[in-house]
Amino acid sequence: MDLLNAIVALSNFVIVPAVAYGAQLALGALGVTLIYGILRFSNFAHGDTMAFGTLVTILFTWWFQSMGITLGVLPTALLAIPFGIAGTALLVLATDRVVYRFYRRKKAKPVMLVIVSIGVMFVYNGLTRVILGPDDRNFADGERFIINARDFREMTGLEEGLAIRTTQGITVITAVLVVALLFWFLNRTRTGKSMRAYSDNEDLALLSGISPEKVERVTWLIVAALITVAGVLYGLDKSYKPFTYFQLLLPIFAAAIVGGLGSPIGAIVGGFVIAFSEVAITYAWKKVLEYAMPQALEPDGLVQLLSTDYKFAVSFMILLVVLIFRPTGLFRGKSV
Amino acid sequence: MSGNPYQDDRGNRDRSIANPLGVGEVDGYRESGEVKPAPGKPFLSAEGMVGGYGGGDILHGCTITVERGEIAVIVGPNGAGKSTAMKAVFGMLDLREGSVTLDGRDITALTPQARVREGMGFVPQTSNIFTSMTVEENLEMGAFIRADDFRATMEQIYDLFPILRDKRRQAAGELSGGQRQQVAVGRALMTQPQLLMLDEPTAGVSPIVMDELFDRIIEVARTGISILMVEQNARQALEIADKGYVLVQGANAHTGTGRDLLADPEVRRAFLGG
Amino acid sequence: MSQTLKAPLLFALVAVLILGTGFLQSWNTAVLILNMGLVSAVMALGVNLQWGIAGLFNVGVMGFVALGGLAVVLTSMPAVPEAWSAGGVRIMAGLALGAATVIAGVMAWRRMRSAWLMIAVLIVGFFAYRWVFDAGVGAVEAVNSAQTGYLGGLGLPVVLAWPVGGLLAAGAAWIIGKIALGLRSDYLAIATLGIAEIIIAVLKNEEWLARGVKNVIGLPRPVPYEIDLQNDPAFVERAATLGMDPATASSLYVKFGYSILFAIVLVALLVLAQLALSSPWGRMMRAIRDNETAARAMGKNVTARHLQVFVLGSAICGVAGAMMTTLDGQLTPGSYQPLRYTFLIWVMVIVGGSGNNLGAILGGFLIWFLWVQVEPMAQGLAAGIGAILPAGSPFQASLADAAQHMRLLTMGIILLVVLRFSPRGLLPER
Amino acid sequence: MIEVRDLHRHFGGFRAVDGASLRIETGSITGLVGPNGAGKTTLFNVIAGALPPTSGQVIMDGEDITGLPPHELFHKGLLRTFQIAHEFSSMTCRENLMMVPGGQSGESIWNAWIGRSRIAREEAELLKKADDVLDFLTISHLKDERAGNLSGGQKKLLELGRTMMVDAKIVFLDEVGAGVNRTLLNTIGDAILRLNRERGYTFCMIEHDMEFIGRLCDPVIVMAEGHVLAEGTIDEIKANEQVIEAYLGTGLKNKEAVS
Amino acid sequence: QDVPVGIIMGFTGPIESLTPQMAASAELAMTEVNESGNFLEGRTLVPVRADSTCIDSAAATAAAERLVTSDGVVAIVGADCSGVTGAVLSNVAVPNGIPMISPSATSPALSNAEDNGLFFRTAPSDARQGQVLADILEERGITEVAVTYTNNDYGKGLADSFISAFEEQGGTVTLSSAHEDGKADYSSEVASLASAGGELLAVFGYSDQGGKGMIQSSLDTGAFDTFMMGDGMYSDALTADLGDDLNGSFGAAPWSEGEGADRFLEITEEAGINGDSTFTRESYDAAALIALAMMAGGEATSQAVADNVMNVANAPGEKIMPGELAKALQILADGGDVDYDGATAVELIGPGEASGTYRYYEIKDGEYSTVDFK
Numbered sequence A: 001m002d003l004l005n006a007i008v009a010l011s012n013f014v015i016v017p018a019v020a021y022g023a024q025l026a027l028g029a030l031g032v033t034l035i036y037g038i039l040r041f042s043n044f045a046h047g048d049t050m051a052f053g054t055l056v057t058i059l060f061t062w063w064f065q066s067m068g069i070t071l072g073v074l075p076t077a078l079l080a081i082p083f084g085i086a087g088t089a090l091l092v093l094a095t096d097r098v099v100y101r102f103y104r105r106k107k108a109k110p111v112m113l114v115i116v117s118i119g120v121m122f123v124y125n126g127l128t129r130v131i132l133g134p135d136d137r138n139f140a141d142g143e144r145f146i147i148n149a150r151d152f153r154e155m156t157g158l159e160e161g162l163a164i165r166t167t168q169g170i171t172v173i174t175a176v177l178v179v180a181l182l183f184w185f186l187n188r189t190r191t192g193k194s195m196r197a198y199s200d201n202e203d204l205a206l207l208s209g210i211s212p213e214k215v216e217r218v219t220w221l222i223v224a225a226l227i228t229v230a231g232v233l234y235g236l237d238k239s240y241k242p243f244t245y246f247q248l249l250l251p252i253f254a255a256a257i258v259g260g261l262g263s264p265i266g267a268i269v270g271g272f273v274i275a276f277s278e279v280a281i282t283y284a285w286k287k288v289l290e291y292a293m294p295q296a297l298e299p300d301g302l303v304q305l306l307s308t309d310y311k312f313a314v315s316f317m318i319l320l321v322v323l324i325f326r327p328t329g330l331f332r333g334k335s336v
Numbered sequence B: 001m002s003g004n005p006y007q008d009d010r011g012n013r014d015r016s017i018a019n020p021l022g023v024g025e026v027d028g029y030r031e032s033g034e035v036k037p038a039p040g041k042p043f044l045s046a047e048g049m050v051g052g053y054g055g056g057d058i059l060h061g062c063t064i065t066v067e068r069g070e071i072a073v074i075v076g077p078n079g080a081g082k083s084t085a086m087k088a089v090f091g092m093l094d095l096r097e098g099s100v101t102l103d104g105r106d107i108t109a110l111t112p113q114a115r116v117r118e119g120m121g122f123v124p125q126t127s128n129i130f131t132s133m134t135v136e137e138n139l140e141m142g143a144f145i146r147a148d149d150f151r152a153t154m155e156q157i158y159d160l161f162p163i164l165r166d167k168r169r170q171a172a173g174e175l176s177g178g179q180r181q182q183v184a185v186g187r188a189l190m191t192q193p194q195l196l197m198l199d200e201p202t203a204g205v206s207p208i209v210m211d212e213l214f215d216r217i218i219e220v221a222r223t224g225i226s227i228l229m230v231e232q233n234a235r236q237a238l239e240i241a242d243k244g245y246v247l248v249q250g251a252n253a254h255t256g257t258g259r260d261l262l263a264d265p266e267v268r269r270a271f272l273g274g
Numbered sequence C: 001m002s003q004t005l006k007a008p009l010l011f012a013l014v015a016v017l018i019l020g021t022g023f024l025q026s027w028n029t030a031v032l033i034l035n036m037g038l039v040s041a042v043m044a045l046g047v048n049l050q051w052g053i054a055g056l057f058n059v060g061v062m063g064f065v066a067l068g069g070l071a072v073v074l075t076s077m078p079a080v081p082e083a084w085s086a087g088g089v090r091i092m093a094g095l096a097l098g099a100a101t102v103i104a105g106v107m108a109w110r111r112m113r114s115a116w117l118m119i120a121v122l123i124v125g126f127f128a129y130r131w132v133f134d135a136g137v138g139a140v141e142a143v144n145s146a147q148t149g150y151l152g153g154l155g156l157p158v159v160l161a162w163p164v165g166g167l168l169a170a171g172a173a174w175i176i177g178k179i180a181l182g183l184r185s186d187y188l189a190i191a192t193l194g195i196a197e198i199i200i201a202v203l204k205n206e207e208w209l210a211r212g213v214k215n216v217i218g219l220p221r222p223v224p225y226e227i228d229l230q231n232d233p234a235f236v237e238r239a240a241t242l243g244m245d246p247a248t249a250s251s252l253y254v255k256f257g258y259s260i261l262f263a264i265v266l267v268a269l270l271v272l273a274q275l276a277l278s279s280p281w282g283r284m285m286r287a288i289r290d291n292e293t294a295a296r297a298m299g300k301n302v303t304a305r306h307l308q309v310f311v312l313g314s315a316i317c318g319v320a321g322a323m324m325t326t327l328d329g330q331l332t333p334g335s336y337q338p339l340r341y342t343f344l345i346w347v348m349v350i351v352g353g354s355g356n357n358l359g360a361i362l363g364g365f366l367i368w369f370l371w372v373q374v375e376p377m378a379q380g381l382a383a384g385i386g387a388i389l390p391a392g393s394p395f396q397a398s399l400a401d402a403a404q405h406m407r408l409l410t411m412g413i414i415l416l417v418v419l420r421f422s423p424r425g426l427l428p429e430r
Numbered sequence D: 001m002i003e004v005r006d007l008h009r010h011f012g013g014f015r016a017v018d019g020a021s022l023r024i025e026t027g028s029i030t031g032l033v034g035p036n037g038a039g040k041t042t043l044f045n046v047i048a049g050a051l052p053p054t055s056g057q058v059i060m061d062g063e064d065i066t067g068l069p070p071h072e073l074f075h076k077g078l079l080r081t082f083q084i085a086h087e088f089s090s091m092t093c094r095e096n097l098m099m100v101p102g103g104q105s106g107e108s109i110w111n112a113w114i115g116r117s118r119i120a121r122e123e124a125e126l127l128k129k130a131d132d133v134l135d136f137l138t139i140s141h142l143k144d145e146r147a148g149n150l151s152g153g154q155k156k157l158l159e160l161g162r163t164m165m166v167d168a169k170i171v172f173l174d175e176v177g178a179g180v181n182r183t184l185l186n187t188i189g190d191a192i193l194r195l196n197r198e199r200g201y202t203f204c205m206i207e208h209d210m211e212f213i214g215r216l217c218d219p220v221i222v223m224a225e226g227h228v229l230a231e232g233t234i235d236e237i238k239a240n241e242q243v244i245e246a247y248l249g250t251g252l253k254n255k256e257a258v259s
Numbered sequence E: 001q002d003v004p005v006g007i008i009m010g011f012t013g014p015i016e017s018l019t020p021q022m023a024a025s026a027e028l029a030m031t032e033v034n035e036s037g038n039f040l041e042g043r044t045l046v047p048v049r050a051d052s053t054c055i056d057s058a059a060a061t062a063a064a065e066r067l068v069t070s071d072g073v074v075a076i077v078g079a080d081c082s083g084v085t086g087a088v089l090s091n092v093a094v095p096n097g098i099p100m101i102s103p104s105a106t107s108p109a110l111s112n113a114e115d116n117g118l119f120f121r122t123a124p125s126d127a128r129q130g131q132v133l134a135d136i137l138e139e140r141g142i143t144e145v146a147v148t149y150t151n152n153d154y155g156k157g158l159a160d161s162f163i164s165a166f167e168e169q170g171g172t173v174t175l176s177s178a179h180e181d182g183k184a185d186y187s188s189e190v191a192s193l194a195s196a197g198g199e200l201l202a203v204f205g206y207s208d209q210g211g212k213g214m215i216q217s218s219l220d221t222g223a224f225d226t227f228m229m230g231d232g233m234y235s236d237a238l239t240a241d242l243g244d245d246l247n248g249s250f251g252a253a254p255w256s257e258g259e260g261a262d263r264f265l266e267i268t269e270e271a272g273i274n275g276d277s278t279f280t281r282e283s284y285d286a287a288a289l290i291a292l293a294m295m296a297g298g299e300a301t302s303q304a305v306a307d308n309v310m311n312v313a314n315a316p317g318e319k320i321m322p323g324e325l326a327k328a329l330q331i332l333a334d335g336g337d338v339d340y341d342g343a344t345a346v347e348l349i350g351p352g353e354a355s356g357t358y359r360y361y362e363i364k365d366g367e368y369s370t371v372d373f374k
């Protein structure tokens, strides 16, 4: 029984949240990695694009809600996501057309695009705030839990509860689906292969008759979809606030790099590595140990390796260690 | 620092933010112009080409023609503009003057992508394969513009380069230099071109592979495909050439059959290393 | 336009902008912009050294600026003897133990090549360190926590804090560079981004050091206090002869004091940087930038040179950080944000002209001016448009709100426009 | 002069260099040939410090130099050129040469601030030396041209010129001939021979052009699959059955080259 | 003529979501004064906004400098965050002799700032609130709690003062853990706090920031189901979002007993401002105090404000509620005395900061209900 309690406590506080957070990071990192691989730069505007995508979805969600359209137990926002994606796609495609394309035509060095993306970051940052303001927005509705801690306790008679939120469930399922779809797309379809070819060697792709415009358009569309889905799921799970999305940039980058920039599998794994290391290393193991250990060995301290103040440092330490021993990330990315 | 201010990366190598692998040089966004009929010209005829990379002209009235099923070879000193001429023929740079016609049509205004559809295939000097993709995927990409079933062509290519059949599932980047060249030519052949352009296919390749490649090139030509290639292993190349061009400073200096040029003492001394 | 003409013209434009502020708004505002412009220019100089000269993509500027700020507290605040006796020694011992652990761990790896031994050393050392250190921290932080609760500083004149800030930043940069510049592929960017955040986290959470998020206010000044001047009859009299009221005169006097100090630092750094660039050292740096592999094969120790430039550039940012904290008169770790202290500085360098020290300085002034003045301009604009709109329309309100966010938008647009039409900046290198 | 003992360099499971042992004698021009992927460039990279070896040793004049970084090897007199010319493109030809010598006092940032006069003296000497080298290479008319604007062959000459700015003991050349016009290649060959005779440089060069190898090199080392297959004079090599099978072939090029 | 009054708040930056309401509340007070027609022979208060960014001292100083020297403001409502407030105070306000009334800088350290009698605040220093909260726990007989605070001077200061008061009473804090606002995820913080245990979780944060995130995350995982909340957590949005899950949780917020708060809600509702947002009451009071002090001093100068704020804020005099500024101005004009009570029962003590009356509330049926005033 005590062992069960230990496992439930661990799942409840470490595994479930880390899996959900990991999936959120993974979706974000996937977008970063795609842009890095195919369009060849790290997009510093990623967080702000995410904020924009979520913003559009929120506006549509409110509109649906005001018309009384809902999804029952599921959040209405899911219904609005396609519109959010469309809005984001318009924005990024327009940005690509007005800003990035010029540099690609000039055959600018990729680092130039990075700096340009910093400019775009500033602009999006302002844009999002001008449209919806900087406030906290709540747009979640529907059933909040798949199972909540109280019910779980009553059901199992255990001391510890286990809670799984609807959004956590949706996030994980979506992440799995999106990743499977993306893999299938990149490795099996003609367009997907042409994107890999373009990512490998632009000029040769051109000489094979692959249109760079199409590749870039498709890439941005996929990125817009990933970004919006990631942003909305994150917003549903926590809350929407542009500033938070900007702050997400860092863990997302860390995830993409740990996994190996340019490698989609890497992005997924990286997301989970970062999420688990953040949660597990700063976790106070006291409770779990109390259940799992015989009475005599029970710890008096919190058994916490590092205070949560530095949880952020943890992901960076992991990042550094990974890079020292595997400079191309866990999955050989493009940065050989 | 290059002349292009947008390419100024200040020596930054930071791979965690920028991915310099596979960056192209060709403007892929240009729109194609129209194709005009141009009857009575040789199969490929690039006449009086004048142009360059935006700065001064590199080509000063260079003319190259190839007939059906012929092998034409361009030789010349470094920096003469041989590669530039190839690129010009393939539409990878803007010509100020001159025209390119293929099979009776004026294609001067076409983009490289469009020329691929018109029946031209190009194997650049370097980075001419998709290293991260398998050999088979490389060939598939060669057939990207084709809507029909290309499996038969693929079989033909495997017959031509048997080693590739064994390595079809291997990433092309893991192959040796000679094998890569075979993949590169194979990729170009997948489009079923009528004209195959090769830029120094044998540079840095061991003698045995070079022989092999030349043999294959002759075989390809025998199937009726015209070949236009640049070579620094000039003597061996002229040996198999139906037509040879010596390019100096962007203009034709000598033209003749391969044998003629090989026999010309002046050409031998000045361009073929005695 | 030729470069020789362009530089003076652009600097004249900046002068006009600042003087214009003086005439249209107030001289105090103008001099304040000048002062922060000087500080920004120093920061931009540091980033330019790293990016413009050596191509090092440092997005951790914020961390070095913050370390400079920390230096001001550590140098100039009076020591807190109670805290020292409560646990100061123990903290120092803990820190020494921590450093010893890291060194022993590295030694274990270097000498024995045994990962397990290294991990064992690190873990044992870590717990020992926590045991000694945590108790000391608890004791120090308990000392009058609302007012002090930290060890205090050395009580030295505040101007000394500037070089100390440089040293502190240089030390941190050395460690970061040792780790990040040594990685096989260059991961400097992401490493600096993260380490800057870690530095801020340390500043926020280590209260014994500089009160953490509780801030240290009332830092000493290198210039007199306005109040003292206002109470000084001689000063008031002199102000009166110039036709100024004592308040304005005193605050102008103080601000000009800062201006002179900052200008001295800026000019000194600029001269040093220019001398270095025009020497064989500068030639070597250009060679390294052009082609690292070849430079390496030609006997240049590229990693060491990169480390050197990284340390120097970061030190300059540290000096600027110390100057800024001195000007603010307080250290507020919570206020360090990457958007403001990293990316904005980058905008200054890129817009000004990377690789050109004068360009970076120009960018520092220009962007800072806009950073401060875009807001009132946008408000003016919003008011202007609002006046045309029908009164009470919802647009009026949202327009006023939107004006607040124009600053970020403008910075982005300026960066994009300059990158597009003058990709090497307003004053390109050579 | 250089001795390589049982050198290995593996990439993952792949053995690019697999137990190579060879000697390069002082004063020789040693040729290194072998099929594509034989591991020649990898061997060069290990010797020149660009890659650490998996195992094995590199000895230079009795001193173990295994795994030293390139810049230290440079100061020991070991220089290399690159298959693709690595010029400093934004700098003039003169600057390309002047930056080479090590130990310039002006390369220390302190001296840049306090030792200006000494730097000026040193610079004057360097300038003269660089001009001499440019003369030697017959490209003195290009001294103020940006190196990026040179033609491919001229870049290779400049690359060679850099090795002349210091007293190199041994120079490693990776495929100087690839993509170079044969006539220009002859000029480069002449320069190499002169350096070898007049200045006593030792050379080791990778090359696929057997004619060029034949003119310059003695001995010739043949590598295959990561180890040394054969060694000898050019004629011995050309007659070696194994070498013919693995590398030379019996095709048209070889016949041509022999004839 | 016009009397410009500065409003320096972080319209951009971390608390950008609170500031519009705060500024609007301050402006509401000024509008009320202007519309009364009783203010200093028909002079008009003109609010001038400037962005403090909350975090960038240099930008805040520049903005304040502009307000003072170019717009010529005579007093400042602000700044908001304690960090920039200190900078503006020492770099702009003191040198130019401009009084500042901050509605939201609660750092205890500001009590000792060198202010030349120019700095006031309508938000109480956190030192007092910590004591109030500890008392509430004692009343409830709770002896073991976990604490989380937003990692800034406000959160840290409040947590410190609470913990010391609580421990003095014999309580135990199992773990005191900071949370950063605006961060991606709080599961690790909640996990450690849950592991440490405690009868409830004391949350000293902001209702639309990490504080809410912590509560949400704790509720979701079942780590805690009762919370004690500091003043930054008080907002209707919080109860609206979390609803019945918060039942049984309690906390304290600066409040005026009786009418003041209700009156404030009425007038803000009328004006279309969300009067429940954090620090709106304090902002209104700050602006009102400036106006009343000028009136009491009989002139629209900085000096008048600095000299009279304490007088109008404290007894003796007639109690003044929000919406009664016209009456107050009349009384002052007639030479009477006022004791401005406003929306937060203003009572300035010591170095010019609110003594603070706190409303001890408990959440029942998803609504705040008052238990007591402290």
Ligand SMILES: Nc1ncnc2c1ncn2[C@@H]1O[C@H](COP(=O)(O)OP(=O)(O)OP(=O)(O)O)[C@@H](O)[C@H]1O
Pocket: B053, B058, B076, B077, B078, B079, B080, B081, B082, B083, B084, B085, D149, D150, D151, D152, D153, D179, D181
């Ligand atoms: N992308 C480019 N931009 C500007 N100039 C170029 C570019 N590529 C080549 N050039 C210049 O054009 C001229 C001709 O170059 P090209 O590559 O055509 O010579 P080549 O005959 O192929 O020589 P090689 O035998 O060395 O390959 C050279 O002077 C070269 O410097």
Ligand SMILES: Nc1ncnc2c1ncn2[C@@H]1O[C@H](COP(=O)(O)OP(=O)(O)OP(=O)(O)O)[C@@H](O)[C@H]1O
Pocket: B173, B174, B175, B176, B177, B204, D011, D014, D015, D016, D034, D035, D036, D037, D038, D039, D040, D041, D042, D043
């Ligand atoms: N970084 C690397 N990672 C993995 N494999 C590598 C790497 N570098 C080289 N190889 C492999 O090692 C083998 C030897 O390569 P190397 O470049 O030394 O050949 P080479 O003898 O110089 O051939 P060539 O004559 O074609 O230049 C090749 O099969 C190559 O694919």
Ligand SMILES: [Mg+2]
Pocket: B082, B083, B084, B125
């Ligand atoms: Mg060429």
Ligand SMILES: [Mg+2]
Pocket: D040, D041, D042
């Ligand atoms: Mg090689």
